[in-house]
Amino acid sequence: MSCCCETKKLPDDEIQELKQTCRCVRKMIINTIFDAQCGHTGGSLSEVEILVALYFHAMNIDPSDPDMADRDRFILSKGHSSPGYYCTLANRGYFHADKLADFDAIDSMLQGHPCMIKTPGVDMSTGSLGQGLSTGIGMRLGGARRGEDFSVFVLVGDGEMQEGQNWEAIMYAGAKKTAGLIGIVDYNKVQLTGTTPEILSLDPLDEKFKAFGWDVLECDGHDIADVVETMEKAKCLAKSGPVAIIAHTVKGKGVSFMEGKFQWHGKAPNEEEKVRALAEIDSCC
Amino acid sequence: MQLGEMIAPRAAFGEALVELGGKNEDVVVFDSDVGASTQTGLFGAAYPDRFYQMGIAEQNMVGASAGMSTMGFTPWVSTFAVFLAKRAIDQIRVSIAYPKLNVKLNGAYGGIPTGKAGATHQSVEDIAVMRCMPHMTVVCPGDPYETQQAVYALTDFVGPAYLRTVRCGVPVIFDGKHKFEIGRSYTLCEGSDVTIIGTGMMTPKALEAALELEKQGIKARMIHMPTIKPMDEEAIVKASKETGHIITVENHSQLGGLGGAVAEVLTTHAPCRLTRLGFPDCFGESGDNEAIFSKFGVNTENIIATAKSLVG
Numbered sequence: 001m002s003c004c005c006e007t008k009k010l011p012d013d014e015i016q017e018l019k020q021t022c023r024c025v026r027k028m029i030i031n032t033i034f035d036a037q038c039g040h041t042g043g044s045l046s047e048v049e050i051l052v053a054l055y056f057h058a059m060n061i062d063p064s065d066p067d068m069a070d071r072d073r074f075i076l077s078k079g080h081s082s083p084g085y086y087c088t089l090a091n092r093g094y095f096h097a098d099k100l101a102d103f104d105a106i107d108s109m110l111q112g113h114p115c116m117i118k119t120p121g122v123d124m125s126t127g128s129l130g131q132g133l134s135t136g137i138g139m140r141l142g143g144a145r146r147g148e149d150f151s152v153f154v155l156v157g158d159g160e161m162q163e164g165q166n167w168e169a170i171m172y173a174g175a176k177k178t179a180g181l182i183g184i185v186d187y188n189k190v191q192l193t194g195t196t197p198e199i200l201s202l203d204p205l206d207e208k209f210k211a212f213g214w215d216v217l218e219c220d221g222h223d224i225a226d227v228v229e230t231m232e233k234a235k236c237l238a239k240s241g242p243v244a245i246i247a248h249t250v251k252g253k254g255v256s257f258m259e260g261k262f263q264w265h266g267k268a269p270n271e272e273e274k275v276r277a278l279a280e281i282d283s284c285c
Numbered sequence: 286m287q288l289g290e291m292i293a294p295r296a297a298f299g300e301a302l303v304e305l306g307g308k309n310e311d312v313v314v315f316d317s318d319v320g321a322s323t324q325t326g327l328f329g330a331a332y333p334d335r336f337y338q339m340g341i342a343e344q345n346m347v348g349a350s351a352g353m354s355t356m357g358f359t360p361w362v363s364t365f366a367v368f369l370a371k372r373a374i375d376q377i378r379v380s381i382a383y384p385k386l387n388v389k390l391n392g393a394y395g396g397i398p399t400g401k402a403g404a405t406h407q408s409v410e411d412i413a414v415m416r417c418m419p420h421m422t423v424v425c426p427g428d429p430y431e432t433q434q435a436v437y438a439l440t441d442f443v444g445p446a447y448l449r450t451v452r453c454g455v456p457v458i459f460d461g462k463h464k465f466e467i468g469r470s471y472t473l474c475e476g477s478d479v480t481i482i483g484t485g486m487m488t489p490k491a492l493e494a495a496l497e498l499e500k501q502g503i504k505a506r507m508i509h510m511p512t513i514k515p516m517d518e519e520a521i522v523k524a525s526k527e528t529g530h531i532i533t534v535e536n537h538s539q540l541g542g543l544g545g546a547v548a549e550v551l552t553t554h555a556p557c558r559l560t561r562l563g564f565p566d567c568f569g570e571s572g573d574n575e576a577i578f579s580k581f582g583v584n585t586e587n588i589i590a591t592a593k594s595l596v597g
Binding site: 126 | 339352357358384
């Protein structure tokens with residue numbers, strides 16, 4: 001690992017602003033899923049700081065020009081957590097937040113899993129797990145051919161890492177030293193029917209990435225300053241090869257009765273639960 | 286190429302890619318360690334920096350080609366049809382077909398001819414699988430000449446496409462007068478007693494059968510149908526109304542491929558008696574290609590016999 005990739009600390013006022021954005025996105029997630037009465041709540045809440053750090057700090061993007069040529073790309077490989085993604089995109093200005101009311105509705109711009117044709121700002125369609133790292137590699141292969149050194153960020157779930165295709169991609173990127181590729185694991189340790197250790201343990205995840213030739217960074221996935229600083233370090237390290245960020249997160253983060261619970265993987269809150277959730281998010285940090 | 290010359294479509298495909306690569310800098314090729322067989326290795330030798338060796342990892346290969354296409358390149362992804370259309374089918378579905386990305390898929394070693402490799406390598410279901418994929422164009426060229434034309438046509442076409450090639454030598458039946466167009470069928474013999482529809486390497490056999498039938502007093506209409514999807518429905522409906530009996534023949538299962546597609550058109554628009562020659566819901570096996578085709582009645586002799594039994 002290069003030792004020259006040290007990054008500056010994020011100023012306090014910027015940290016506070018990002019925390020406020022996270023609060024806002026969390027509330028939007030609860031409302032969006034409540035309105036649709038379906039959606040993946042736990043995994044949407046666990047990825048908030050990651051998405052906010054990407055879209056409000058780390059990524060070179062322009063919401064008014066979603067197809068900007070040399071923009072950074074993002075792939076939500078864990079596509080089921082689309083509510084978190086859509087709420088971040090809306091908050092960032094890719095489309096009006098009004099559209100969130102149509103999430104999962106017929107003819108909606110916001111499909112259950114991200115669709116790059118229908119939704120401005122979505123760089124790759126996903127939904128069937130394990131495909132994002134591969135498509136991300138392809139974007140970087142194309143970028144390298146065009147002489148463009150944008151970053152490609154791919155967010156994968158921990159349960160998703162059980163899919164074999166991920167490891168084909170990880171092996172390829174490590175062997176070929178694919179620069180500009182940053183894989184982020186939303187390591188909330190809970191999947192659909194149980195905890196990840198119960199279903200199929202990934203540990204030691206960091207050692208596995210390293211064995212495949214990736215640089216590995218870890219962060220507290222809910223400490224926005226830590227997430228931002230880790231991403232800046234990753235961008236620097238990624239100049240010479242792929243980087244994995246293992247973000248330690250909590251499924252359902254921000255809502256006490258959802259935190260750590262596999263039952264909230266794909267459940268929508270009822271009215272009473274929605275009210276409690278919003279109140280908790282408001283009063284937090 | 287000379288008419289009648291036996292050339293492997295896979296070789297024609299490989300050479301066409303090289304020629305195309307010289308004219309179109311955005312064409313890139315993805316391989317999973319079978320380039321010596323699929324003949325994409327020729328492109329790899331000519332343009333090594335545009336040839337992506339992905340290793341024996343077809344799912345990652347397909348995903349990477351999708352990502353690359355978003356950068357304005359036109360990837361050709363080639364491996365054996367069994368692996369491309371089965372092992373990587375979800376990647377084709379989600380990363381290419383669903384978002385309509387401009388990736389061209391070559392299912393090589395289509396059907397039985399696989400150098401005696403046997404069932405695991407003989408794809409008898411790929412046409413059915415790819416045909417049922419939304420947003421996918423499916424082409425099975427009839428000879429080496431048409432294979433080359435199809436490579437160019439599918440590269441110019443914008444959207445996901447599947448091109449089937451075969452390993453063995455196939456007689457050249459087309460020359461410079463032939464112009465392949467996506468979605469078009471070609472009536473190679475006129476007739477009104479019965480219709481024989483062929484695709485891929487079975488077209489030359491179907492043509493041979495039609496010419497022999499004519500000598501025996503049966504006027505068979507022989508239609509070459511290289512594009513399975515979108516299908517030339519008009520030609521099928523016309524054949525049904527004007528000849529009353531249709532035989533389809535393909536280097537593929539009887540289920541879901543050319544025969545299945547023709548059956549759908551007929552039952553919807555113009556029902557008539559249809560006989561689907563192909564593999565009867567079974568896997569292939571090792572052996573000489575022609576011996577296997579004969580074992581299952583997918584050959585010139587059986588096309589002739591079937592036609593005679595239908596028209597009496």
